[in-house]
Amino acid sequence: MxxxxxxxxxxxxxxxxxxxxxxxxxxxxxxxxxxxxxxxxxxxxxxxxxxxxxxxxxxxxxxxxxxxxxxxxxxxxxTPDREFFVGVKISDDRLFGVVCDLRARVRATAGRTLGDCRPEAVSGLLTELVGELLDAEPAFRERTRHLGIAVSGDVDRASGRVRFSGRLGWSDVPLAAMVSASTGLTVTVENDVKALTIAEHWWFGEGVGTGYFALVTIGAGIGSAIVVNGQLVKGAYGVAGEMGHICVDPAGPRCRCGSAGCVEAIASSGAILEAVRRGTGLRGLAFEQAVEMAREGNPVAREAFARAGRAIGVAIATLVNLVGPERVVVSGEGTDTYDLFGQHIKDAYASHTFGAAGRCPLSLRPLPWEEWARGAAAVAVQALFP
Amino acid sequence: MxxxxxxxxxxxxxxxxxxxxxxxxxxxxxxxxxxxxxxxxxxxxxxxxxxxxxxxxxxxxxxxxxxxxxxxxxxxxxTPDREFFVGVKISDDRLFGVVCDLRARVRATAGRTLGDCRPEAVSGLLTELVGELLDAEPAFRERTRHLGIAVSGDVDRASGRVRFSGRLGWSDVPLAAMVSASTGLTVTVENDVKALTIAEHWWFGEGVGTGYFALVTIGAGIGSAIVVNGQLVKGAYGVAGEMGHICVDPAGPRCRCGSAGCVEAIASSGAILEAVRRGTGLRGLAFEQAVEMAREGNPVAREAFARAGRAIGVAIATLVNLVGPERVVVSGEGTDTYDLFGQHIKDAYASHTFGAAGRCPLSLRPLPWEEWARGAAAVAVQALFP
CATH class of the missing domain: 1.10.10.10 (Winged helix-like DNA-binding domain superfamily/Winged helix DNA-binding domain)
Structure with a gap:
C-alpha cells in the first residue's frame, strides 16, 4: 500500500x-x-x-x-455510504473499474480499452478512469480515499510495486506511487487472483467462514490463491499460489517463464490456440475460431482443449493434495469454454486427488469483469485495517 | 488423541x-x-x-x-525431568521408540523388528516396547503419562484412528484406543511426517520461529508437511502435504494409490528398484545392489535415480510455488543415496520454481530413526496443551 x-x-x-x-x-x-x-x-x-x-x-x-x-x-x-472505494483491474487489453460501498455493492462501473501497456500510459489511462468513476456521483468524490488496483503477476503489496508481470511486460514498476501522485488517493496494489480471493473469503462470497479455501482462475493466465487457517497464503518471499507455473508434464511445451511443462504453457487460452494452429497448420487462426472448431468436432481442436483440461485438473488435484481446501472455486474468463474441457478437468481432478482430500468439491463460477474490479476494491477496503 | x-x-x-x-x-x-x-x-x-x-x-x-x-x-x-514422554515410530519392518524429557532430549531408546503388520500384532509389540522404555529408569514409569505414535498414512489425530496406511496395509484402525488400553497411557497418533514437522517447527530444529516452512521426506515413501503462518497445514478433510501423490508425469507409471504418474511411483526406493530391475532384466535385484550398480556407473541404474531426482525436484518446486516456504528441509532414509540424485533434485528444483519463491533454500538433513521417534514424542508433549 x-x-x-x-x-x-x-x-x-x-x-x-x-x-x-x-x-x-x-x-x-x-x-x-x-x-x-x-x-x-x-x-x-x-x-x-x-x-x-x-x-x-x-x-x-x-x-x-x-x-x-x-x-x-x-x-x-x-453504514454502506459512509465511504466509497474504487477498484480497478488491469488486464493486457483493458482497464475495468468500479466504485463500491462498504457493503461490497457496486455503485458505478467504467472501462477503457488499453492500447499501450507501458506503465506511464496505463497510469495515465487509469487516472482518467478513476476520474470518470468519481464523477458519477458527488458523494463519491467527497467520500473516497482509497483505490485498489489488481494486476496479474508478482506484486509486492507492501511497497506498491509490480515486481514482474509477464502479461503486461512490466518489471519493477512503482505503480502505487505513480497512481497515488496522479489521483491523490491512497493506493494498494495486489495480485489480481489474490485480490479476488480476498474479496471472496474476507468480504463476501463462498469463501466467507471457511478455514481452507482456494480460488483458481483459468483463461489467458492460470493462477490461484489459497487460504489456510482463515488467512491468505502469502509466502515467505511474497510468492504463493503460482499454479500456472507448476510442472505437470516433463515433456510439455516451453513456458514464457523460461521453464517447461508449466500448466500455463499447456492450458492458457494462448497455449490452446497455439496447439490448434500447429496441429491444423492454420497459423492465422483466432481463439474464437479455435473454440468454434472444437465445438464443431474438429479432433485437433478438441484434443487441445482436452489436454488443457487434464493439465488444469491435475494442477488443482496437486493443490488439493498439498493444502486440503474445503472447497475450490474455479473462475476466470476460461470458464466460457468449460463445455470443451470441464469434463476433462473433473476427471483428471478425481483421478489424482488423494484420500479424503478429494472430498473437496470444485465449483465453477463464471466471473464478469466487474468481479475482478470488485476484488481490487476489497483490497482498498483492507487499507482501513492495520 | x-x-x-x-x-x-x-x-x-x-x-x-x-x-x-x-x-x-x-x-x-x-x-x-x-x-x-x-x-x-x-x-x-x-x-x-x-x-x-x-x-x-x-x-x-x-x-x-x-x-x-x-x-x-x-x-x-x-524443568526437564518433571515429566517424560514416550514416542514410537512404526515403519513397515520395525518399531523404534524413545523416552524424551520436556526439553526434547532423548533419555532412552529401544527398537523391535516387526514381522507381522496386523494391527493387533503391532499393538502388542508396541506395548512391550513401551514397557521396556519405561523400565529403563524408575522416574520414567513414575512421571510418564503420554505416548505419541507416528505412522505413515492418513491419520485422524482427533479420534486416534489410522484411516489408511498403504505401507502397513491398514484401513480404519483405532490404534490410540488399542494402545491406550494396553499401556494405560494417553495416546496421540499422528502421521509420521507431520509429527516430525511439529518437532522441527514447534519444539526444536530449523523450523522454530519460521512462519512458512516445509519438511519433505524421501525414501520408501515420499511425503511432506507444511507450516503456514506458524501453523501446521492440516487440510479441511484432514489430508494435506501429500507430496508423494501429486502427479508429475502424465505418462508415468501407475501408483499403488490407484492413480498414475505420482512422485512416489517414480521416486520411492521401491519405484527406483523396480525401474532398475525392469531395465536390466535382473528381477531378483535388491535395492542395495541397485545403489551399488548406480555408483559403479551402470547407465540404467543411474537413469533410474536421475529420473527419481527430477520427479522429487519438480514436486518440491510445486510445493514452493504454491505455498512459498522460507526454507525446505529434505530428509528421510532416501538421503542415504543423495549422491545419486541430489544434483538432479537441485537442478529440477531450480528450473521449476517461479520468481522470488525460488529463493527458498533446500537443506538436506539425514535423519536417524531416533529423530522419527522424537517427532512422535513431540506430539505426545502437545497433549499438555488444549
Whole structure:
C-alpha cells in the first residue's frame, strides 16, 4: 500500500475484529459480536463507540426475537455510504473499474480499452478512469480515499510495486506511487487472483467462514490463491499460489517463464490456440475460431482443449493434495469454454486427488469483469485495517 | 488423541503461550516473555505461578547482564525431568521408540523388528516396547503419562484412528484406543511426517520461529508437511502435504494409490528398484545392489535415480510455488543415496520454481530413526496443551 493518508481507521484489536465481522457478515447484535470475537459485551460497546461516532456503524431499530425473550437488541450494522472505494483491474487489453460501498455493492462501473501497456500510459489511462468513476456521483468524490488496483503477476503489496508481470511486460514498476501522485488517493496494489480471493473469503462470497479455501482462475493466465487457517497464503518471499507455473508434464511445451511443462504453457487460452494452429497448420487462426472448431468436432481442436483440461485438473488435484481446501472455486474468463474441457478437468481432478482430500468439491463460477474490479476494491477496503 | 487423562496441563491462553515459548526456546526472562507474547509482566507472572507450583517451570539463578543494568532478572526455564514422554515410530519392518524429557532430549531408546503388520500384532509389540522404555529408569514409569505414535498414512489425530496406511496395509484402525488400553497411557497418533514437522517447527530444529516452512521426506515413501503462518497445514478433510501423490508425469507409471504418474511411483526406493530391475532384466535385484550398480556407473541404474531426482525436484518446486516456504528441509532414509540424485533434485528444483519463491533454500538433513521417534514424542508433549 502506498499511503497518502497513513492512518488506518481501526487500530485496536477489538475495533478491528468488530468492523471486519460486520463488513463480511452484515448486521449482528452486540451479544453475537461478543460470542464471535471472544470479547465481553462491554468491550464490544467500547470498540463500536468511535466507529458509530465516525459514522461507519449505526444501530438498527430494536428487534425482539420472541415475546418475553428479554430486553430488545439493537443490532449493529455498517453504514454502506459512509465511504466509497474504487477498484480497478488491469488486464493486457483493458482497464475495468468500479466504485463500491462498504457493503461490497457496486455503485458505478467504467472501462477503457488499453492500447499501450507501458506503465506511464496505463497510469495515465487509469487516472482518467478513476476520474470518470468519481464523477458519477458527488458523494463519491467527497467520500473516497482509497483505490485498489489488481494486476496479474508478482506484486509486492507492501511497497506498491509490480515486481514482474509477464502479461503486461512490466518489471519493477512503482505503480502505487505513480497512481497515488496522479489521483491523490491512497493506493494498494495486489495480485489480481489474490485480490479476488480476498474479496471472496474476507468480504463476501463462498469463501466467507471457511478455514481452507482456494480460488483458481483459468483463461489467458492460470493462477490461484489459497487460504489456510482463515488467512491468505502469502509466502515467505511474497510468492504463493503460482499454479500456472507448476510442472505437470516433463515433456510439455516451453513456458514464457523460461521453464517447461508449466500448466500455463499447456492450458492458457494462448497455449490452446497455439496447439490448434500447429496441429491444423492454420497459423492465422483466432481463439474464437479455435473454440468454434472444437465445438464443431474438429479432433485437433478438441484434443487441445482436452489436454488443457487434464493439465488444469491435475494442477488443482496437486493443490488439493498439498493444502486440503474445503472447497475450490474455479473462475476466470476460461470458464466460457468449460463445455470443451470441464469434463476433462473433473476427471483428471478425481483421478489424482488423494484420500479424503478429494472430498473437496470444485465449483465453477463464471466471473464478469466487474468481479475482478470488485476484488481490487476489497483490497482498498483492507487499507482501513492495520 | 485418545485421552485416559483428559485434562490438558495448561488451558488459559497466557499459560499456553508461556509454556510453549519456554519449551521451544529455552530459558527466557519475564520481560522477554512479555515482549514475545504481548502480555504484561504481571500477566506473565500470574501465568507462570501454577506451572512453577506444579514443578514444570523453575526460576534460574539471577543474572545481571551488565553492571548497572537494573535489577537482576531470574529467567524462567522448563524443568526437564518433571515429566517424560514416550514416542514410537512404526515403519513397515520395525518399531523404534524413545523416552524424551520436556526439553526434547532423548533419555532412552529401544527398537523391535516387526514381522507381522496386523494391527493387533503391532499393538502388542508396541506395548512391550513401551514397557521396556519405561523400565529403563524408575522416574520414567513414575512421571510418564503420554505416548505419541507416528505412522505413515492418513491419520485422524482427533479420534486416534489410522484411516489408511498403504505401507502397513491398514484401513480404519483405532490404534490410540488399542494402545491406550494396553499401556494405560494417553495416546496421540499422528502421521509420521507431520509429527516430525511439529518437532522441527514447534519444539526444536530449523523450523522454530519460521512462519512458512516445509519438511519433505524421501525414501520408501515420499511425503511432506507444511507450516503456514506458524501453523501446521492440516487440510479441511484432514489430508494435506501429500507430496508423494501429486502427479508429475502424465505418462508415468501407475501408483499403488490407484492413480498414475505420482512422485512416489517414480521416486520411492521401491519405484527406483523396480525401474532398475525392469531395465536390466535382473528381477531378483535388491535395492542395495541397485545403489551399488548406480555408483559403479551402470547407465540404467543411474537413469533410474536421475529420473527419481527430477520427479522429487519438480514436486518440491510445486510445493514452493504454491505455498512459498522460507526454507525446505529434505530428509528421510532416501538421503542415504543423495549422491545419486541430489544434483538432479537441485537442478529440477531450480528450473521449476517461479520468481522470488525460488529463493527458498533446500537443506538436506539425514535423519536417524531416533529423530522419527522424537517427532512422535513431540506430539505426545502437545497433549499438555488444549
Amino acid at each position: 502506498f499511503r497518502n493518508d497513513s492512518r488506518p481507521l481501526v487500530t485496536a484489536p477489538a475495533e478491528t475484529a468488530v468492523l471486519a465481522l460486520l463488513l463480511a457478515e452484515g448486521p449482528l447484535s452486540r451479544v453475537e459480536l461478543a460470542r464471535r470475537t471472544g470479547l465481553s459485551s462491554t468491550a464490544i460497546t467500547k470498540a463500536a463507540r468511535p466507529l458509530i461516532d465516525d459514522g461507519y456503524l449505526h444501530e438498527l431499530a430494536p428487534e425482539r426475537t420472541a415475546p418475553g425473550a428479554g430486553r430488545p437488541v439493537n443490532p449493529l450494522a455498517v | 485418545f485421552r485416559n487423562d483428559s485434562r490438558p496441563l495448561v488451558t488459559a491462553p497466557a499459560e499456553t503461550a508461556v509454556l510453549a515459548l519456554l519449551l521451544a526456546e529455552g530459558p527466557l526472562s519475564r520481560v522477554e516473555l512479555a515482549r514475545r507474547t504481548g502480555l504484561s509482566s504481571t500477566a506473565i507472572t500470574k501465568a507462570a505461578r501454577p506451572l512453577i507450583d506444579d514443578g514444570y517451570l523453575h526460576e534460574l539463578a539471577p543474572e545481571r547482564t551488565a553492571p548497572g543494568a537494573g535489577r537482576p532478572v531470574n529467567p524462567l526455564a522448563v
